[in-house]
Amino acid sequence: MRKHLLAASMLYLLLANCTKDKIHVETTLDRSLTQALNKASITNDKNHFILPESDDFTTIPQDKTHNPLTKAKVELGKLLFYETGIALSPTKNAGQKTYSCASCHVPSAGFRPGSVQGIADGGIGFGVNGENRSKLAAYREEEMDVQGVRPLSVLNVAFVENTTWNGRFGSAGVNIGTEDRWEVDPALHINEAGFAALESQNIEGLEVHRMEITEEVLDNYGYRPYFDAAFGKTGVAERYSKTNAAFAISAYLRTLLTNEAPFQSYLKGELNAMTPQEKRGALVFFTDAKCFHCHKEKNLGANDFYALGVNDLYQTGLAFNTSAEDQRNLGRGEYSGQEIDNYKFKIPQLYNLADAPFYFHGSSKTTLTEVVDYFNEAIPENPNVPKEQIARQFQPLQLTPQQIVDLTAFLETGLRDPNLERYVPEQVLSGFCFPNNDIFSQLDLGCGE
Numbered sequence: 304m305r306k307h308l309l310a311a312s313m314l315y316l317l318l319a320n321c322t323k324d325k326i327h328v329e330t331t332l333d334r335s336l337t338q339a340l341n342k343a344s345i346t347n348d349k350n351h352f353i354l355p356e357s358d359d360f361t362t363i364p365q366d367k368t369h370n371p372l373t374k375a376k377v378e379l380g381k382l383l384f385y386e387t388g389i390a391l392s393p394t395k396n397a398g399q400k401t402y403s404c405a406s407c408h409v410p411s412a413g414f415r416p417g418s419v420q421g422i423a424d425g426g427i428g429f430g431v432n433g434e435n436r437s438k439l440a441a442y443r444e445e446e447m448d449v450q451g452v453r454p455l456s457v458l459n460v461a462f463v464e465n466t467t468w469n470g471r472f473g474s475a476g477v478n479i480g481t482e483d484r485w486e487v488d489p490a491l492h493i494n495e496a497g498f499a500a501l502e503s504q505n506i507e508g509l510e511v512h513r514m515e516i517t518e519e520v521l522d523n524y525g526y527r528p529y530f531d532a533a534f535g536k537t538g539v540a541e542r543y544s545k546t547n548a549a550f551a552i553s554a555y556l557r558t559l560l561t562n563e564a565p566f567q568s569y570l571k572g573e574l575n576a577m578t579p580q581e582k583r584g585a586l587v588f589f590t591d592a593k594c595f596h597c598h599k600e601k602n603l604g605a606n607d608f609y610a611l612g613v614n615d616l617y618q619t620g621l622a623f624n625t626s627a628e629d630q631r632n633l634g635r636g637e638y639s640g641q642e643i644d645n646y647k648f649k650i651p652q653l654y655n656l657a658d659a660p661f662y663f664h665g666s667s668k669t670t671l672t673e674v675v676d677y678f679n680e681a682i683p684e685n686p687n688v689p690k691e692q693i694a695r696q697f698q699p700l701q702l703t704p705q706q707i708v709d710l711t712a713f714l715e716t717g718l719r720d721p722n723l724e725r726y727v728p729e730q731v732l733s734g735f736c737f738p739n740n741d742i743f744s745q746l747d748l749g750c751g752e
């Protein structure tokens with residue numbers, strides 16, 4: 304009798320300890336998650352999802368033929384991306400030297416804008432995270448540098464094979480066999496050079512966003528030695544070109560990897576890097592919610608195009624110079640000219656989404672819970688998108704309230720690299736304020752006189 308009691312109480316103690324012992328519970332969760340990750344990965348190995356280190360110039364995808372990665376290029380690109388002093392071709396004088404690439408790709412906003420739409424030339428103000436940027440009075444809407452889609456993040460862009468929401472840049476990937484389309488849009492002649500998409504897009508980007516590399520930039524600000532260090536092998540006549548500026552920026556952008564996100568540390572073996580809730584959310588992402596069917600590449604994006612029937616940017620009522628007629632609303636169809644591609648948009652990467660509250664190509668959602676609900680309910684919100692275009696996979700998921708909360712936590716914090724400041728320079732060579740340098744932004748950003 305006594306013996307039994309003792310055995311029973313020992314068993315009780317053991318069990319009580321077990322349930323209290325979180326490590327045991329997490330190990331089960333870790334094991335399920337590892338299994339799910341291996342299974343969900345296109346290589347059957349969870350290591351597929353590990354992003355390279357930012358100085359791993361052999362592993363980071365790059366255009367080895369035209370623009371091999373070097374430290375000197377990354378250093379130059381890291382300055383030019385923020386340099387408001389190259390904003391030298393504004394539509395109006397008031398815009399001179401007031402904007403940069405980072406006006407629309409704000410680092411603290413996850414390299415997206417801090418508002419529904421990116422505004423560079425013709426914009427004024429910043430706020431804390433880009434949320435207060437608006438139209439400069441001197442500009443008419445059509446004179447502003449704004450687009451009819453929300454800027455994509457440039458995080459993890461090394462893994463994007465065809466850039467923009469409709470994938471129009473790049474001669475490889477999904478654009479093989481679409482060469483005739485490069486004739487239709489003069490901006491796309493650049494694809495004929497055979498550069499990687501990122502290099503092509505950034506050459507075009509310096510044009511579109513009204514930027515110049517001039518003697519003033521090279522000699523007054525002091526960029527000439529940086530070009531010499533990065534492009535010393537190029538003849539002096541071509542060394543200081545806009546193409547090389549774009550190449551340097553491309554090299555820098557390729558190093559913008561969210562390799563310090565909790566999910567990344569977890570994949571690399573730090574099992575406590577994610578909370579149990581984030582792990583449960585990851586499990587939902589890689590199993591029941593089927594997110595990985597589409598968000599499957601290393602950056603959790605993919606080079607495929609689908610219609611989810613989300614609203615366009617004009618439908619927010621908050622965007623400049625866009626409308627129901629904006630060709631960008633057609634997504635991949637705008638590029639291909641094929642009806643079958645209409646309303647289909649590229650699958651974007653999913654890191655640091657919590658840094659700015661605007662989601663989908665038309666900024667139609669303002670919280671990640673809303674995004675998860677949208678996928679869970681699978682009811683297209685945009686009446687302009689014909690039913691037959693909507694992705695077959697866009698079906699109600701029947702997730703439980705707990706699964707929704709967990710999945711949201713995974714997106715919000717599990718996939719958030721908390722240290723993106725490491726990618727931002729202390730200052731740019733001109734000494735000007737950045738990412739914007741208009742008088743209101745100077746005040747907002749606390750820049751000197």
Ligand code: HEC
Pocket residue numbers: 384403404405406407408421422423424448449450451452453454455456457460463465466467468469501504505508509512514552556631
């Ligand atoms: C006025 C706002 C604005 C400015 C300034 C701007 N961008 Fe963008 N960027 C966008 C928008 C909008 C998109 C998406 C365009 C589309 O899908 O058609 C984009 C897309 C990109 C992409 C593609 C990302 C992907 O995953 O496909 C890259 C790369 C990029 N920008 C780099 C730059 C660089 C480099 C500069 C400076 C030369 C720059 N951007 C300046 C608004 C801007």
Ligand code: HEC
Pocket residue numbers: 588592593594595596597598608609610611613648649650651652653656661662663664665674675678679694696697710714
């Ligand atoms: C059928 C393929 C597909 C599936 C499945 C899918 N997505 Fe997406 N996802 C996309 C596409 C395409 C977009 C861009 C749509 C647009 O803006 O028009 C997108 C956009 C997003 C965005 C917005 C990112 C941004 O930068 O605005 C988030 C967040 C997201 N998906 C999360 C998820 C989650 C979570 C799941 C699983 C519940 C999921 N996705 C399932 C294709 C898919």
